[in-house]
Amino acid sequence: MSNDNAANDVPGRRRILKCMAAAGAGTLWLMNGGVLKAYAMGDEASAAQAAADASFSFVQVSDSHIGFKHEPNMDVAGTLAAALARISARPTPPDFVVHTGDLTHLSRPDEFDTVAQLMQGVKTQRVLFIPGEHDVIGDNGAAFFQRFGQKQNAGGWYSFDYGGAHFVALINVLNLKSNGLGYLGEDQLAWLKKDLAGRSAETPIVVFGHMPLWPLYAAWGWGTEDSGEAMTYLKRFGSVTVLNGHIHQIQQKVEGTVTFHTARSTAYPQPAPGVGTGPGPLKDLGTRQLKAYLGIRDVQHVQGQDAVTVADEVLA
Amino acid sequence: MNARHRTVALPRPLSRRRLMHETLAAALLASGALAARAGPSYGGAAKPEAVAATDPQTKAVDIKNFAFVPATLTVAVGTRVVWTNRDDEAHLVASSDGAFKASPAMDTDDSFAFVFDKPGTYAYFCAIHPMMRGTIVVR
Ligand SMILES: [Cu+2]
Numbered sequence: 131m132s133n134d135n136a137a138n139d140v141p142g143r144r145r146i147l148k149c150m151a152a153a154g155a156g157t158l159w160l161m162n163g164g165v166l167k168a169y170a171m172g173d174e175a176s177a178a179q180a181a182a183d184a185s186f187s188f189v190q191v192s193d194s195h196i197g198f199k200h201e202p203n204m205d206v207a208g209t210l211a212a213a214l215a216r217i218s219a220r221p222t223p224p225d226f227v228v229h230t231g232d233l234t235h236l237s238r239p240d241e242f243d244t245v246a247q248l249m250q251g252v253k254t255q256r257v258l259f260i261p262g263e264h265d266v267i268g269d270n271g272a273a274f275f276q277r278f279g280q281k282q283n284a285g286g287w288y289s290f291d292y293g294g295a296h297f298v299a300l301i302n303v304l305n306l307k308s309n310g311l312g313y314l315g316e317d318q319l320a321w322l323k324k325d326l327a328g329r330s331a332e333t334p335i336v337v338f339g340h341m342p343l344w345p346l347y348a349a350w351g352w353g354t355e356d357s358g359e360a361m362t363y364l365k366r367f368g369s370v371t372v373l374n375g376h377i378h379q380i381q382q383k384v385e386g387t388v389t390f391h392t393a394r395s396t397a398y399p400q401p402a403p404g405v406g407t408g409p410g411p412l413k414d415l416g417t418r419q420l421k422a423y424l425g426i427r428d429v430q431h432v433q434g435q436d437a438v439t440v441a442d443e444v445l446a
Numbered sequence: 447m448n449a450r451h452r453t454v455a456l457p458r459p460l461s462r463r464r465l466m467h468e469t470l471a472a473a474l475l476a477s478g479a480l481a482a483r484a485g486p487s488y489g490g491a492a493k494p495e496a497v498a499a500t501d502p503q504t505k506a507v508d509i510k511n512f513a514f515v516p517a518t519l520t521v522a523v524g525t526r527v528v529w530t531n532r533d534d535e536a537h538l539v540a541s542s543d544g545a546f547k548a549s550p551a552m553d554t555d556d557s558f559a560f561v562f563d564k565p566g567t568y569a570y571f572c573a574i575h576p577m578m579r580g581t582i583v584v585r
Binding site (some may be wrong): 310 | 504513538548551563573575576577578579
């Protein structure tokens with residue numbers, strides 16, 4: 131799995147690389163002519179030309195699960211730090227970095243501390259967050275919002291314009307019902323409708339959420355109960371990109387002008403929809419299983435030597 | 447790699463209505479002081495050793511593979527139900543209708559207990575994975 135040369139062959143580095151291969155290092159998004167395109171982090175060669183033409187870029191990291199300490203990753207802070215180091219090493223810093231939730235594993239103060247500390251060090255102008263269900267345990271997100279939230283709306287959701295695009299950050303991990311799906315709620319939907327109403331259909335729209343905003347695999351709660359309603363407001367736009375975390379693997383779906391992507395976790399992969407007993411961490415990360423999960427044809431590229439676009443990595 | 451088996455005496459109920467949080471310090475895991483897991487079998491090591499005759503009767507629910515096992519448990523009034531998380535993912539136990547206060551987030555091998563002292567049907571779920579549902583029937 132690791133082709134480190136002898137000079138690099140020290141246990142710590144080897145282990146980090148192994149973890150990085152398992153975990154994923156974030157996704158670089160380049161906006162070009164109103165269309166967002168994804169690149170695996172660390173692949174400078176492939177992204178270089180696109181980066182030169184891009185109007186702006188940002189990096190999505192997700193599901194760092196700080197506080198998780200089991201196989202396959204006993205050092206989730208280390209793998210998040212490594213992912214962030216790759217961002218900081220970019221020749222052109224991304225305009226911002228967005229963390230799409232599950233910053234922590236158990237919503238504990240020390241876990242939030244670690245995340246804050248690590249994210250503070252990344253070389254970019256702005257860092258944005260949205261909560262995952264692991265960040266709102268026990269207090270409906272009070273601790274999360276206090277430290278990482280935007281104060282734009284009481285519910286924590288927000289929007290902003292950047293580089294000619296309109297960004298919307300949705301929260302779908304609160305007030306979950308027993309169907310296991312994410313939930314936006316009436317207030318947020320009403321806000322979203324209003325937020326999008328006056329905008330030209332030519333405006334590229336980018337939506338962030340934690341749980342998938344499309345019915346991906348309901349039996350494991352991989353979807354959002356009322357995402358259909360949100361889509362009715364979004365589908366009139368010419369370019370909509372919806373970015374989620376939560377499922378710790380790349381999945382993509384295109385529906386009209388709307389493209390949905392889910393991101394990898396910086397902590398550990400989860401099984402493909404419906405494979406195995408449940409969406410728990412994949413512990414056995416032999417090369418074969420790893421490829422099967424992450425949809426990667428060549429593990430090398432995960433280590434940054436042969437990046438492909440997200441589209442190339444989609445699982446069937 | 448996982449230090450699974452721990453012997454922990456859960457605090458005894460101070461009163462029958464009292465809700466007990468029995469979240470264990472995660473630091474224990476890292477301390478290396480715990481015995482290594484021998485195999486995939488899950489012993490009852492996290493159960494209280496000293497469930498004395500004076501304690502209410504104790505019944506266990508395991509949280510395993512994103513499910514409560516057994517999903518439906520029928521107990522006598524006054525039974526103390528102890529949930530123990532056997533997954534490497536965090537879970538918690540939350541009453542569907544607020545009949546009891548939700549557990550804190552339970553890491554691997556953490557336990558949570560509640561004494562059911564009134565007859566009824568108590569539906570609960572995991573607030574992190576709401577598709578995980580269970581029922582305690584108290585007779
Ligand atoms: Cu759960």
